[in-house]
Amino acid sequence: MRSEDGTAPAATRGRIVMLVDNDVARDSRVQKAATSAAAAGWEVHLLGCTGGKKRGWELGGAHVRLVPLKHTLLRDRHGVLRATLRRPLAYGHPKVADYRRRLVQSRRADLAASRLEPGSGRPVRKGWLLARGAAARFQVGWVALRARQTDSLAAARKNRESPLERLAVRWWQALLGDRAWRVLDRNLWDWDSAYKNVIDELEPDIIHANDFRMLGVGARAVRRARAKGRRTKLVWDAHEFLPGIRPWGTGPRWIPAMVAHEREYAGDADAVLTVSEALADRLVEGHGLREKPTVVLNAPITEVEPGGGEASGEPVPDMRALCGVGPDVPIAVYSGSASVQRGIGIMIDALPRLPRLHVALVVARAQSEYVRGLVARAAELGVGDRVHVLPYVPFDQVVPFLAAADIGVVPIHHWPNHEIALITKFFEYSHARLPIVVSDVQAMGDMVRSTGQGEVFRAEDLDDYVRAVEAVLGDPGRYRAVYDDRPDLLREWTWEAQAEILDGVYAKLLPSAARTPAPLVGAGDQG
Numbered sequence: 001m002r003s004e005d006g007t008a009p010a011a012t013r014g015r016i017v018m019l020v021d022n023d024v025a026r027d028s029r030v031q032k033a034a035t036s037a038a039a040a041g042w043e044v045h046l047l048g049c050t051g052g053k054k055r056g057w058e059l060g061g062a063h064v065r066l067v068p069l070k071h072t073l074l075r076d077r078h079g080v081l082r083a084t085l086r087r088p089l090a091y092g093h094p095k096v097a098d099y100r101r102r103l104v105q106s107r108r109a110d111l112a113a114s115r116l117e118p119g120s121g122r123p124v125r126k127g128w129l130l131a132r133g134a135a136a137r138f139q140v141g142w143v144a145l146r147a148r149q150t151d152s153l154a155a156a157r158k159n160r161e162s163p164l165e166r167l168a169v170r171w172w173q174a175l176l177g178d179r180a181w182r183v184l185d186r187n188l189w190d191w192d193s194a195y196k197n198v199i200d201e202l203e204p205d206i207i208h209a210n211d212f213r214m215l216g217v218g219a220r221a222v223r224r225a226r227a228k229g230r231r232t233k234l235v236w237d238a239h240e241f242l243p244g245i246r247p248w249g250t251g252p253r254w255i256p257a258m259v260a261h262e263r264e265y266a267g268d269a270d271a272v273l274t275v276s277e278a279l280a281d282r283l284v285e286g287h288g289l290r291e292k293p294t295v296v297l298n299a300p301i302t303e304v305e306p307g308g309g310e311a312s313g314e315p316v317p318d319m320r321a322l323c324g325v326g327p328d329v330p331i332a333v334y335s336g337s338a339s340v341q342r343g344i345g346i347m348i349d350a351l352p353r354l355p356r357l358h359v360a361l362v363v364a365r366a367q368s369e370y371v372r373g374l375v376a377r378a379a380e381l382g383v384g385d386r387v388h389v390l391p392y393v394p395f396d397q398v399v400p401f402l403a404a405a406d407i408g409v410v411p412i413h414h415w416p417n418h419e420i421a422l423i424t425k426f427f428e429y430s431h432a433r434l435p436i437v438v439s440d441v442q443a444m445g446d447m448v449r450s451t452g453q454g455e456v457f458r459a460e461d462l463d464d465y466v467r468a469v470e471a472v473l474g475d476p477g478r479y480r481a482v483y484d485d486r487p488d489l490l491r492e493w494t495w496e497a498q499a500e501i502l503d504g505v506y507a508k509l510l511p512s513a514a515r516t517p518a519p520l521v522g523a524g525d526q527g
Contacts, residue, residue, distance in 0.1 A: 035060030185257030244416025343411035435479030
């Protein structure tokens with residue numbers, strides 16, 4: 001894939017390997033970054049992961065590959081619970097407790113069957129059965145005691161407020177510092193094992209690591225490349241304020257492990273990108289970065305080919321047809337990840353009080369336990385026919401797809417990470433020219449109040465949410481007019497503009513690549 005002298009092919013400005021810790025299909029930011037970079041003349045390889053067999057496809061001009069990921073070192077999978085001081089009688093693993101319980105049950109069943117056999121009343125036989133019965137009763141009590149200890153220890157291990165677990169975390173942090181993640185969450189090595197060989201084979205000029213897991217994978221790959229004499233550069237794209245997110249992993253060790261991992265490798269980045277000015281400031285403060293990260297907003301692609309998106313090549317689906325409703329039926333749409341902290345439940349609970357409104361949930365995992373729970377809740381309230389679970393559309397079709405709705409809803413709860421960013425769906429709703437109903441998280445709440453493009457409600461407050469929706473439905477033209485009256489409002493909120501910023505970061509890292517590139521995706525006359 002390299003020329004004889006080891007440089008990138010002459011037809012490209014250099015080779016970029018982008019890393020992301022998901023299956024790519026659910027991550028519009030990395031898809032946009034890959035396609036715009038490829039259109040700008042870079043050779044782009046986007047690496048994601050899968051629990052199945054490896055596979056690949058073309059995305060615009062970028063090459064996508066999913067590598068198999070095996071969670072061999074995932075602590076909770078093998079979950080040894082032995083802790084002599086805390087629960088000295090606990091079994092080494094919950095599965096051992098389950099086995100012992102079942103074994104006791106089977107022995108008691110066998111004893112009961114023996115008592116029904118012919119001759120069981122004879123003195124010797126009877127005495128033997130009485131002894132077996134006494135032993136069985138003792139065994140039942142002993143196993144029950146140890147099983148309770150096991151269950152108690154398992155619960156303590158998952159309790160983030162457990163004093164002993166917190167003490168263990170602090171011990172490893174004091175002993176190892178930022179290297180403590182190697183003990184607190186060894187599963188991070190599984191990600192490295194999955195990606196490293198593919199990265200090394202590609203011999204990238206730039207590694208673009210998305211978020212905290214891929215930061216370490218990318219940093220170690222750069223160190224290997226430089227040890228072989230290559231001048232590979234590392235771009236770290238920080239999507240989240242890690243200390244402020246709701247933990248994705250279980251137990252009290254996950255956040256400290258991820259934070260330590262991020263701190264260890266943050267200084268390896270030759271350039272840092274992030275999604276908002278507020279997050280950029282926190283990264284400088286938290287990691288002592290030499291330069292403030294460059295902000296590349298999660299803005300949508302706005303120039304779509306007639307009849308379909310450039311990357312997808314398919315017509316844009318009709319949301320109203322998918323919901324089975326006509327043009328006069330109001331739709332409130334939620335688009336994005338579905339989880340408790342996203343607050344989607346309030347949209348369902350409000351429907352009995354908003355009798356004409358339909359809800360469209362455009363989510364990646366329609367069969368997840370949480371989404372099934374929302375659907376069940378709607379049926380329980382008698383509004384099941386007004387809730388529609390729709391699949392994601394290609395990233396370049398999102399804006400025209402959402403434009404069929406009447407309201408875009410962002411009902412997220414108060415978490416530190418939720419307060420500091422204008423998230424992807426906010427920009428997508430804006431470009432779809434939808435009035436936005438958003439909870440009173442700081443950045444988005446302040447923006448909506450200042451622009452007048454929607455209504456702000458108190459997070460998790462059903463009455464206030466209903467008020468906000470009724471206000472928008474009562475005068476939708478007032479909110480939509482903001483987009484026509486303020487054309488400057490949307491100009492910067494486009495991926496076309498953000499792609500130029502991203503390209504500038506790449507070109508600064510590789511001065512030899514800073515020549516006149518091919519046009520960016522949809523760049524047009526926008527700057």
